[in-house]
Amino acid sequence: MPPKTLYDKIWNAHVAHEAVDGTCLLYIDRHLVHEVTSPQAFEGLRIAGRSIRSPDKTIAVPDHNVPTTEGREDPQNMTEDSAIQVAALDKNAREFGIHYYPVTDIRQGIVHIVGPEQGWTLPGMTVVCGDSHTATHGAFGSLAHGIGTSEVEHVLATQTLIQKKSKNMKVEITGKLAPGVTAKDITLSVIQRTGTAGGTGHVIEYCGEAIRDLSMEGRMTVCNMAIEGGARAGLIAPDQKTFAYIKGRPHAPKGAQWEAALAWWKTLYSDEDAIWDKVITMSADDIAPVVTWGTSPEDVLPITDVVPSPHDFEGGKVGAVERSLEYMGLSPGTKLSDIKIDTIFIGSCTNGRIEDLRAAADILRGKKIQSGLRAIVVPGSGLVREQAEHEGLAEIFRQAGFEWRLAGCSMCLAMNPDQLRPGERCAATSNRNFEGRQGRGGRTHLMSPAMAAAAAITGRLTDVREMI
Amino acid sequence: MERFTTLTGIAAPMPLVNIDTDMIIPKQFLKTIKRSGLGANLFDEMRYFESGHENPEFVLNQEKYRDCQILVTGENFGCGSSREHAPWALMDFGIRCIISASFADIFYNNCFKNGILPLTFSQEIVANLMQDAEKGANARMTIDLETQSVTTSDGERFLFDIDRFRKYCLLNGLDDIGLTLEKIAFIDTFERQSRMERPWV
Numbered sequence: 001m002p003p004k005t006l007y008d009k010i011w012n013a014h015v016a017h018e019a020v021d022g023t024c025l026l027y028i029d030r031h032l033v034h035e036v037t038s039p040q041a042f043e044g045l046r047i048a049g050r051s052i053r054s055p056d057k058t059i060a061v062p063d064h065n066v067p068t069t070e071g072r073e074d075p076q077n078m079t080e081d082s083a084i085q086v087a088a089l090d091k092n093a094r095e096f097g098i099h100y101y102p103v104t105d106i107r108q109g110i111v112h113i114v115g116p117e118q119g120w121t122l123p124g125m126t127v128v129c130g131d132s133h134t135a136t137h138g139a140f141g142s143l144a145h146g147i148g149t150s151e152v153e154h155v156l157a158t159q160t161l162i163q164k165k166s167k168n169m170k171v172e173i174t175g176k177l178a179p180g181v182t183a184k185d186i187t188l189s190v191i192q193r194t195g196t197a198g199g200t201g202h203v204i205e206y207c208g209e210a211i212r213d214l215s216m217e218g219r220m221t222v223c224n225m226a227i228e229g230g231a232r233a234g235l236i237a238p239d240q241k242t243f244a245y246i247k248g249r250p251h252a253p254k255g256a257q258w259e260a261a262l263a264w265w266k267t268l269y270s271d272e273d274a275i276w277d278k279v280i281t282m283s284a285d286d287i288a289p290v291v292t293w294g295t296s297p298e299d300v301l302p303i304t305d306v307v308p309s310p311h312d313f314e315g316g317k318v319g320a321v322e323r324s325l326e327y328m329g330l331s332p333g334t335k336l337s338d339i340k341i342d343t344i345f346i347g348s349c350t351n352g353r354i355e356d357l358r359a360a361a362d363i364l365r366g367k368k369i370q371s372g373l374r375a376i377v378v379p380g381s382g383l384v385r386e387q388a389e390h391e392g393l394a395e396i397f398r399q400a401g402f403e404w405r406l407a408g409c410s411m412c413l414a415m416n417p418d419q420l421r422p423g424e425r426c427a428a429t430s431n432r433n434f435e436g437r438q439g440r441g442g443r444t445h446l447m448s449p450a451m452a453a454a455a456a457i458t459g460r461l462t463d464v465r466e467m468i
Numbered sequence: 469m470e471r472f473t474t475l476t477g478i479a480a481p482m483p484l485v486n487i488d489t490d491m492i493i494p495k496q497f498l499k500t501i502k503r504s505g506l507g508a509n510l511f512d513e514m515r516y517f518e519s520g521h522e523n524p525e526f527v528l529n530q531e532k533y534r535d536c537q538i539l540v541t542g543e544n545f546g547c548g549s550s551r552e553h554a555p556w557a558l559m560d561f562g563i564r565c566i567i568s569a570s571f572a573d574i575f576y577n578n579c580f581k582n583g584i585l586p587l588t589f590s591q592e593i594v595a596n597l598m599q600d601a602e603k604g605a606n607a608r609m610t611i612d613l614e615t616q617s618v619t620t621s622d623g624e625r626f627l628f629d630i631d632r633f634r635k636y637c638l639l640n641g642l643d644d645i646g647l648t649l650e651k652i653a654f655i656d657t658f659e660r661q662s663r664m665e666r667p668w669v
Contacts, residue, residue, distance in 0.1 A: 025651060036551075158649065434491065
């Protein structure tokens with residue numbers, strides 16, 4: 001048998017039909033649904049008189065619109081259009097009989113945090129969601145990617161997607177990360193190296209010692225941003241850490257099924273002599289704590305660096321950098337660690353898990369944030385929130401001056417009341433620094449939770465290594 | 469889905485690279501539960517000042533480009549969020565074809581589901597088409613999907629590649645779900661087999 005990559009193996013296990021031109025019907029094992037990209041799909045089914053083929057494989061949770069403050073189950077506390085969208089999901093979930101976690105359920109949270117937490121995401125599965133950060137689930141060795149609303153409707157009706165196979169790309173991070181350097185720094189540094197289109201048309205498999213050393217939470221952070229590097233999906237081969245994370249979760253297999261699943265999961269790795277279309281190798285020694293300075297996730301530099309000049313770039317990027325520096329209100333040559341911030345946002349599907357809250361709380365323990373700053377911490381799910389309270393992390397955040405919020409997408413994308421005002425500058429643990437992403441005119445610097453906590457203490461972008 | 473056969477129309481130049489779907493349709497407009505009506509807010513934050521007045525410098529606000537049906541753009545167009553609201557907004561505005569050196573995968577896919585033709589050419593040819601687009605309303609480009617060609621206002625002709633299945637669907641305005649349901653027997657068979665092999669799924 002020819003050698004295969006992990007992606008080849010999962011792909012082959014899910015092809016329900018292949019046409020002569022290579023167009024495939026790929027079977028979908030898990031379909032996650034949220035309120036923003038699904039209403040038109042459910043409406044389409046209704047109009048065509050179609051039903052959902054596999055309601056038991058379909059899981060819905062509202063996350064993008066929901067406020068993160070108390071009293072949010074009252075629609076009065078949402079804008080009218082948000083309330084309509086959340087109500088539509090509620091109606092669709094109940095009417096079509098799919099698994100559903102409403103805002104009043106402690107298990108509610110960001111869809112990409114809820115899926116793994118509940119054991120819906122398992123190795124070797126195909127997982128889709130009308131959301132580009134579905135790549136997150138690749139951390140379990142499942143082929144997971146975002147789809148558009150027409151495809152959401154297609155999966156609801158047929159439990160398949162029309163797909164052509166992508167190319168294989170390997171990103172290897174050798175060696176060990178230095179203290180203060182995290183999964184977020186890996187994923188941002190990879191995007192800096194490849195650019196936001198470097199992974200286009202590929203599925204990335206992340207491997208190497210630094211990746212294996214990461215916890216499941218860290219691996220989810222890395223895969224989450226595969227899409228920011230242009231790849232639809234990121235993968236990490238499952239190992240003992242993966243199996244230990246899954247075991248005992250509500251929807252994980254049990255008993256004899258667990259043993260059968262485990263036996264198959266252990267075959268899910270890229271063969272030694274597998275052929276790659278593209279290979280990137282980086283040394284963990286070369287990865288420092290990083291921040292973004294511009295309005296594209298590829299605009300990444302170590303915190304010890306300075307704001308670049310448009311003339312450091314070539315082609316169309318020159319104009320893009322001029323535009324982004326103007327938007328960001330930054331001048332070339334400014335030390336990144338001199339950039340003052342107004343707001344700190346810790347949360348999102350990239351960094352809203354328990355380990356992220358622990359990392360930030362470690363830096364904040366016994367300290368206060370700079371006066372005048374607005375700082376919010378938004379756990380990724382009700383269960384993450386509960387655990388953080390149990391571990392005393394919530395108290396550390398509160399004591400430091402952070403607002404301790406309820407679970408949701410929050411300020412990552414400003415579809416809910418958590419938004420930046422024009423010109424406001426934010427240290428954010430989310431995934432996109434696009435113009436207007438966190439609110440019209442808002443200025444986003446992406447970084448790790450530990451770096452965001454350090455910035456909260458000093459009021460400027462800060463090298464967290466000075467605090468550990 | 470609306471079919472796409474030939475199109476002769478005005479092309480607007482947008483040379484900026486990495487135009488993301490947050491720029492194409494900002495998040496505040498994703499709260500709709502309909503597919504229609506998003507054209508008014510296409511490129512909203514570039515197109516309008518905060519006061520709500522039009523920014524006269526933005527290309528689609530210039531008289532000659534108001535009725536454009538084609539965009540010629542910088543590379544990596546449509547990166548970021550998977551929102552299908554981006555092609556819905558483009559379509560609602562009247563855009564039927566986008567030409568770039570590269571597209572982000574999800575956006576590219578979403579275009580085909582909505583009767584929009586995204587065309588990829590080399591940087592050199594995109595530069596050439598960008599120049600043609602800069603001539604404004606007098607420069608009409610013609611796109612012929614059947615012969616897979618773009619003809620500039622000067623009569624220069626460039627051929628493009630396109631996936632055969634996608635071309636077939638666009639030419640005939642076919643609905644994916646209907647096509648897949650014709651293959652339902654294969655899905656049934658796969659499901660039965662996979663239930664035996666991977667009963668935990």
